[in-house]
Amino acid sequence: MSVITYREAMRQAIREALLRDERVFVMGEDIGHYGGSYAVTLDLLEEFGPERIRDTPLSESGFVGAGIGAALGGMRPIVEVMTVNFSLLALDQIMNNAASLLYMSGGQLNVPLVIRMATGAGRQVGAQHSHSLEGWFAHIPGLRILAPATIEDARGMLWPALEDPDPVLIFEHAMLYNQEGELEEPFQPVDIKSAAVRRSGDELTIIAYGGTLRTALGAAEELATQGIDAEVIDLRCLRPLDTATLLSSVTRTHHAMVVDEGWRSGSLSAEISARITEEVFYDLDAPVSRVCSAEVPMPYAKHLEDAVLPQVLDVVNAAKVLCA
Amino acid sequence: MTESTTNVGPEVQSAPSDNRGLHLLQEMLRIRRFEERCVELYSRSAIRGFLHLAIGEEACAVGVMAALSREDAVVSTYREHGHAIARGLSMRVIMAELEGKLEGCSRGRGGSMHLFDGTQRFYGGNAIVAGGLPLAVGLALADHLQSRPRVTACFFGDGAVAEGEFHEAMNLAALWHLPVLFCCENNLYAMGTPLQFTESETDLALKAASYRMPSWEVDAMDATAVERAAREATEAVRAGGGPHFLELRTYRFRSHSMYDPDRYRDKSEIERWKQRDPITTLVAQLNHDGQLADGQLERLEAAIAAEVEDAVTFADAGTDEPVDELTRFVTSTGTGGS
Ligand SMILES: Cc1ncc(C[n+]2csc(CCOP(=O)(O)OP(=O)(O)O)c2C)c(N)n1
Ligand SMILES: [Mg+2]
Numbered sequence: 001m002s003v004i005t006y007r008e009a010m011r012q013a014i015r016e017a018l019l020r021d022e023r024v025f026v027m028g029e030d031i032g033h034y035g036g037s038y039a040v041t042l043d044l045l046e047e048f049g050p051e052r053i054r055d056t057p058l059s060e061s062g063f064v065g066a067g068i069g070a071a072l073g074g075m076r077p078i079v080e081v082m083t084v085n086f087s088l089l090a091l092d093q094i095m096n097n098a099a100s101l102l103y104m105s106g107g108q109l110n111v112p113l114v115i116r117m118a119t120g121a122g123r124q125v126g127a128q129h130s131h132s133l134e135g136w137f138a139h140i141p142g143l144r145i146l147a148p149a150t151i152e153d154a155r156g157m158l159w160p161a162l163e164d165p166d167p168v169l170i171f172e173h174a175m176l177y178n179q180e181g182e183l184e185e186p187f188q189p190v191d192i193k194s195a196a197v198r199r200s201g202d203e204l205t206i207i208a209y210g211g212t213l214r215t216a217l218g219a220a221e222e223l224a225t226q227g228i229d230a231e232v233i234d235l236r237c238l239r240p241l242d243t244a245t246l247l248s249s250v251t252r253t254h255h256a257m258v259v260d261e262g263w264r265s266g267s268l269s270a271e272i273s274a275r276i277t278e279e280v281f282y283d284l285d286a287p288v289s290r291v292c293s294a295e296v297p298m299p300y301a302k303h304l305e306d307a308v309l310p311q312v313l314d315v316v317n318a319a320k321v322l323c324a
Numbered sequence: 325m326t327e328s329t330t331n332v333g334p335e336v337q338s339a340p341s342d343n344r345g346l347h348l349l350q351e352m353l354r355i356r357r358f359e360e361r362c363v364e365l366y367s368r369s370a371i372r373g374f375l376h377l378a379i380g381e382e383a384c385a386v387g388v389m390a391a392l393s394r395e396d397a398v399v400s401t402y403r404e405h406g407h408a409i410a411r412g413l414s415m416r417v418i419m420a421e422l423e424g425k426l427e428g429c430s431r432g433r434g435g436s437m438h439l440f441d442g443t444q445r446f447y448g449g450n451a452i453v454a455g456g457l458p459l460a461v462g463l464a465l466a467d468h469l470q471s472r473p474r475v476t477a478c479f480f481g482d483g484a485v486a487e488g489e490f491h492e493a494m495n496l497a498a499l500w501h502l503p504v505l506f507c508c509e510n511n512l513y514a515m516g517t518p519l520q521f522t523e524s525e526t527d528l529a530l531k532a533a534s535y536r537m538p539s540w541e542v543d544a545m546d547a548t549a550v551e552r553a554a555r556e557a558t559e560a561v562r563a564g565g566g567p568h569f570l571e572l573r574t575y576r577f578r579s580h581s582m583y584d585p586d587r588y589r590d591k592s593e594i595e596r597w598k599q600r601d602p603i604t605t606l607v608a609q610l611n612h613d614g615q616l617a618d619g620q621l622e623r624l625e626a627a628i629a630a631e632v633e634d635a636v637t638f639a640d641a642g643t644d645e646p647v648d649e650l651t652r653f654v655t656s657t658g659t660g661g662s
Pocket of ligand 1: 403451452453454480481482483484485509511513514515580
């Protein structure tokens, strides 16, 4: 057992991948000389050299596309995009090439590429650095979307993602990088397919992922003191969704709530809510509840940012209404 | 700084000896006759959707492909029937693809704009203007990292030069000294918009040179000139000379796509360019050099007509992919997950 940060877990995962497979290389803005804008790739340049720890110009579309091409050419690239907001400059490559090539080519050209990026708010960096857009990517057939919320997943999801023959996007919530946790030794592999029950309970299913897992767990602790026994599910994989795990919980608890840092309208939380009502409507004792970010571009001021984001108290209050 | 590798002039140039000239002629004729047949099939609705023809531009495809080896890669655009044929995809699988048949080179999933052949390293068929350039950079990066002496040829139009992806890809390729041969088919128009309305600098080879990339302008109505330039450039790229840029000066004789009423250019302009038809130009060269025997052209035409006919028969006899396979290949591991 060792105690490490989420950042270090991610870094160990990248380092392990570089050691394990010669085809793996990392590319992105400021990942080498600077050490990574979130310091995830710190010191890897010294160890692996500039061919495998490749600093790129500010060309999101260019280097994400180059990652796709390199994957087609037999490599296993890990492309880092600084934040999800900047990934919009590469959306063309992700959507029109990475996600579509296998299908368009009638099954000939798969793209074994991993794209990592930071997502989420909480650091007062305003409206162009704080959004949670992973739900948009989860809309796209052909992609696998991962959201490691624990140290174990930060450490474990990268390798199976690299083994996936198709493109995988990993969303790392920026507020998690400093989170510390215990990691078993030797490290046990994780899967990248299923949702996980992070806390068992009988009366309410709270569904969260990435940055909102902590919020959901905190709320569940508070609810326990108030006599509501909540189960907390960590989605882990946002596409494809492990609907079975969600439904089997909800059919037991009869109450479902989604906590999502994304906006409510046209969102992942809307999708999950729809699936629950489509599949197990008659098992529900109350309508599905959602706690999402306020629908505004992220404000800078701390009190406003807090007001936008789902807080423990928001979840607690919504849960009490739901279970009343 | 740009270099010109060719003379642009009306006088008849020598065709390459051995069989290269004949090969170029044959390939251009195969593309031309194939695409002419596509027009007929389009009018009887056997081919639907967007159909972009390269009639008039065949010298670009055949000249560049002649310079590539089997190990090299090709990244193309939506105007790519000619590239695919010259690369070696059979007319059969291309025609079947255009008809949306399972036997097509993309199982009917792609259509005219998305021809693929993984085994021949033909990476498509991209309908996003400039969308293929970053892919070509990545393919070349993979070769560089694996120390393989291969070249990636990347085709795109003059319109792509205005896109950010063009500049990102040019910079990356030059910065990392990657083995990419950029082949810009400058046919003077992006759909209906002439180049001078969209570029502050219309000398595209000069523009490319600003990335410290050797860049040559080529008279691409002359297949032998394209082949010469492409060979020279490919050899330089393969030898480690970094990316090269060919501005292939060409012209399309037909509209942008079958939907385009072609209102934006003078008929006389088209007629003027037709005087420089790459096929008649090469036939004249070969005749001048005595490389075409009596009746040889007719025999070639007859063989090609038969090949085209066979492709149509093959496509017409093709099957529809069963609808229950609709979600196959969304992912490699089975059906599409959601
Ligand atoms: C990103 C993008 N923008 C717009 C279009 C629509 N479009 C298709 S072809 C074309 C013109 C491209 O011209 P050029 O690059 O010169 O190629 P050409 O068709 O002349 O071969 C346009 C604007 C597109 N397919 N992709
Ligand atoms: Mg053009």
